[in-house]
């Protein structure tokens with residue numbers, strides 16, 4: 001998705017449900033789309049499935065510019081490339097689970113007619129429904145109906161599966177079964193996007209996309225500072241500065257002023273005090289907090305490891321101070337980190353820095 005904007009006309013005027021969203025997925029990604037009610041999750045998914053079109057921007061799936069397809073091209077494309085699972089399964093009530101699963105094959109015509117029943121049986125078996133394939137939806141449990149909806153979404157072997165709250169209507173054990181089916185499909189190379197309100201499920205996917213007020217929260221902010229509320233994460237996202245350093249290049253120099261909190265997003269950095277390395281940090285780690293909380297001048301030198309390029313995102317002192325005033329939990333966490341890091345440095349270097 002490139003610069004996708006979606007506005008709706010409402011009685012109160014124009015409303016932007018997606019504000020300049022750029023986002024990419026690769027084959028085999030299993031991503032959870034999360035965010036509060038009204039943050040734009042369904043609107044985002046609807047852009048990808050072609051259920052709705054962006055007001056501006058581009059949506060390409062597997063090289064196909066979905067936003068430019070006509071209605072009839074869209075129906076063919078969707079039938080072959082996309083499996084969609086909804087919260088309320090939308091099985092046809094007058095068809096058996098087997099017939100429901102075969103229906104998309106009959107519509108798309110991709111799977112050979114002689115193969116269809118066998119394939120539907122195989123899919124229903126995969127989702128644990130082999131004993132109820134001839135039953136009508138109303139005659140099986142809610143969890144089984146959802147499993148059948150997943151089998152149906154896979155009917156034409158689409159590379160891409162999109163699920164809007166697939167477990168929202170299920171008890172936790174049944175939700176777990178559905179999630180395990182997705183994990184299995186992802187391990188087979190399917191690309192899966194799943195909207196979920198369940199933070200525990202979201203955390204188990206390889207990637208989480210957090211929406212707030214129609215915008216994507218920077219994933220490093222989300223991951224590193226989960227204690228912030230979504231509005232704070234979004235304003236931090238707006239303030240982030242991305243920087244790149246050459247192998248061996250210093251980022252902070254001991255004794256020099258340091259005015260930002262850095263999150264390492266690529267490569268490794270070495271932290272050294274008086275020439276002695278005290279820590280090596282990896283992506284997701286942060287540094288610069290000691291200087292923002294306690295000292296103005298850097299207590300250590302932080303430099304890109306000698307053999308790799310480094311990328312960081314950083315928040316400047318002014319914004320950081322405001323955030324710390326607002327977010328008590330962030331302040332507590334950082335204070336604890338400073339205490340631990342100071343103790344570690346003392347233990348390593350002892351009287352040299354006392």
Ligand SMILES: Nc1ncnc2c1ncn2[C@@H]1O[C@H](COP(=O)(O)OP(=O)(O)OP(=O)(O)O)[C@@H](O)[C@H]1O
Nearest residue numbers: 008009010017035036037038039040041042043044
């Ligand atoms: N057709 C529409 N007309 C006007 N406003 C709309 C329309 N569709 C969505 N919106 C608004 O866009 C915003 C995002 O809606 P969306 O359904 O994408 O949110 P969501 O994150 O999926 O919420 P939920 O978790 O409740 O499903 C909401 O404020 C919603 O009211």
